[in-house]
Amino acid sequence: xxxxxxxxxxxxxxxxxxxxxxxxxxxxxxxxxxxxxxxxxxxxxxxxxxxxxxxxxxxxxxxxxxxxxxxxxxxxxxxxxxxxxxxxxxxxxxxxxxxxxxxxxxxxxxxxxxxxxxxxxxxxxxxxxxxxxxxxxxxxxxxxxxxxxxxxxxx
Amino acid sequence: xxxxxxxxxxxxxxxxxxxxxxxxxxxxxxxxxxxxxxxxxxxxxxxxxxxxxxxxxxxxxxxxxxxxxxxxxxxxxxxxxxxxxxxxxxxxxxxxxxxxxxxxxxxxxxxxxxxxxxxxxxxxxxxxxxxxxxxxxxxxxxxxxxxxxxxxxxxxxxxxxxxxxxxxxxxxxxxxxxxxxxxxxxxxxxxxxxxxxxxxxx
Numbered sequence: 001x002x003x004x005x006x007x008x009x010x011x012x013x014x015x016x017x018x019x020x021x022x023x024x025x026x027x028x029x030x031x032x033x034x035x036x037x038x039x040x041x042x043x044x045x046x047x048x049x050x051x052x053x054x055x056x057x058x059x060x061x062x063x064x065x066x067x068x069x070x071x072x073x074x075x076x077x078x079x080x081x082x083x084x085x086x087x088x089x090x091x092x093x094x095x096x097x098x099x100x101x102x103x104x105x106x107x108x109x110x111x112x113x114x115x116x117x118x119x120x121x122x123x124x125x126x127x128x129x130x131x132x133x134x135x136x137x138x139x140x141x142x143x144x145x146x147x148x149x150x151x152x153x154x155x
Numbered sequence: 156x157x158x159x160x161x162x163x164x165x166x167x168x169x170x171x172x173x174x175x176x177x178x179x180x181x182x183x184x185x186x187x188x189x190x191x192x193x194x195x196x197x198x199x200x201x202x203x204x205x206x207x208x209x210x211x212x213x214x215x216x217x218x219x220x221x222x223x224x225x226x227x228x229x230x231x232x233x234x235x236x237x238x239x240x241x242x243x244x245x246x247x248x249x250x251x252x253x254x255x256x257x258x259x260x261x262x263x264x265x266x267x268x269x270x271x272x273x274x275x276x277x278x279x280x281x282x283x284x285x286x287x288x289x290x291x292x293x294x295x296x297x298x299x300x301x302x303x304x305x306x307x308x309x310x311x312x313x314x315x316x317x318x319x320x321x322x323x324x325x326x327x328x329x330x331x332x333x334x335x336x337x338x339x340x341x342x343x344x345x346x347x348x349x350x351x352x353x354x355x356x357x
Binding site for chain 1: 160165166167169190191196200211216217220221223225227228230243247251334342349
């Protein structure tokens with residue numbers, strides 16, 4: 001199983017959480033569905049679809065909470081025949097993150113919830129302060145972009 | 156906000172296709188999905204009603220390959236166009252790096268286009284973002300319909316494009332203008348990144 005991280009400070013808390021909870025798949029994402037870290041996915045494009053749906057569920061349940069006068073709802077849990085999912089927001093110094101955990105019969109929702117709380121605390125402790133971002137791409141990126149898109153569309 | 160990973164040299168950007176109901180937002184994504192090779196795209200997710208109207212969003216992840224040494228991925232979203240889905244439309248806009256406004260070129264749809272564009276501005280503003288800072292491209296879709304039913308690109312420019320944004324005539328059903336629109340918004344989003352906008356980085 002692979003673990004990949006966009007932000008290095010997420011790696012230690014994530015690997016600890018996966019080992020303790022026996023989760024099969026874990027995605028740490030922003031509320032907009034951008035993946036910061038993941039465990040268990042082989043293809044980035046599959047992962048992006050899962051993240052988009054997880055972020056959408058959290059966003060819509062948050063909006064529902066607002067409509068009925070709740071500050072927020074807690075974690076969401078769905079049980080299936082072979083897999084369960086646990087989906088929750090984690091409040092961080094740089095804004096909330098959304099964490100989706102998929103687990104099988106080798107563990108339980110109780111264990112996942114227990115270790116999730118520890119995971120959220122570890123993430124908060126590891127998170128760095130916000131930083132300004134400098135220029136990323138070379139100024140002449142447009143030619144490469146044009147070539148990439150042309151190849152995507154077979155032109 | 157674009158996600159940039161300097162360790163693995165990856166960029167992920169979120170682009171939202173916005174516009175009134177039945178203007179062709181989902182058709183744009185469907186055409187892109189059909190044209191792009193399997194290994195460069197993920198599954199297209201559509202949260203739609205039984206009559207294929209978008210209920211929450213459509214989602215298509217694309218792998219653009221390497222640009223300036225960064226593996227670049229785009230997440231394409233559509234919003235539900237129907238007026239009463241504004242709550243979900245606003246949720247999808249959250250964190251957008253760029254917006255494609257897909258207008259319906261039919262003359263009788265002009266009011267819906269204006270209302271949707273105003274709604275976009277309002278929803279962006281409610282996130283505390285100045286619309287002028289968001290990369291944006293306009294698409295005049297359905298230009299293949301009979302001339303007496305539609306407005307010409309120049310007329311649509313006059314009515315909707317008061318910021319002189321890049322605008323493209325299109326017939327998304329047959330793919331005309333879809334590629335050009337995607338290329339333009341991609342360039343606008345990456346140009347903003349290249350200018351060193353603030354955001355999340357790894």
